[in-house]
Amino acid sequence: MTKLLIVEDDLLLDEAYRRKFGDKFDIRVATDGETGMKMASSFSPDVIILDIYMAGRFNGLDVLKEIKKDVKTADIPIIVITNLPDSVERVMEMGAAKCFMKTDVDLNNIEDEIQTLIAKETK
Structure with missing residues (x-):
């Protein structure tokens, strides 16, 4: 099963991710950056x-x-996922695979992107 790490401090959004992706992926959630960095190493997710x-x-x-x-x-x-339009270009330059605006977040689009990234990894 695909491993997904979610690093998000908004508990409502965390819950939405769990409901949407819980049956499809092995999910771990970190509610702060420090825990997220540790879990990225220990959990070895397929996508973050x-x-x-x-x-x-x-x-x-x-x-x-x-x-x-x-x-x-x-x-x-x-x-x-960002609230700041000015950060989109910066995070892409830093190595993000994709960037979505939090105000426009559609979990179906995120799921499609996860599937696309997984397909690229398995080629």
Whole structure:
């Protein structure tokens, strides 16, 4: 089963992800950036969904940077969710596979992107 790591501090969105993807993927959720970085290494997900704007010591940009810097996790595709239109280009340059605006999030589109990324990985 495909392993999906969700790094998101919005509990309502966490629950929506779990309901939508819980039967389709092996899901783990981190509600802060530091836990997300640790889980990226220990859980070895096939895809990561990462919120950029998170409270705490590490925001999503920090998490993206660290995951892409680590040899063990650098190749994991990351779908970034952001509130900030100005950050889209930046996260793509940092190595994100895809970026969605949080205000326009459609879980069906995210699922389609996950499937596309998984298909690329298995080729």
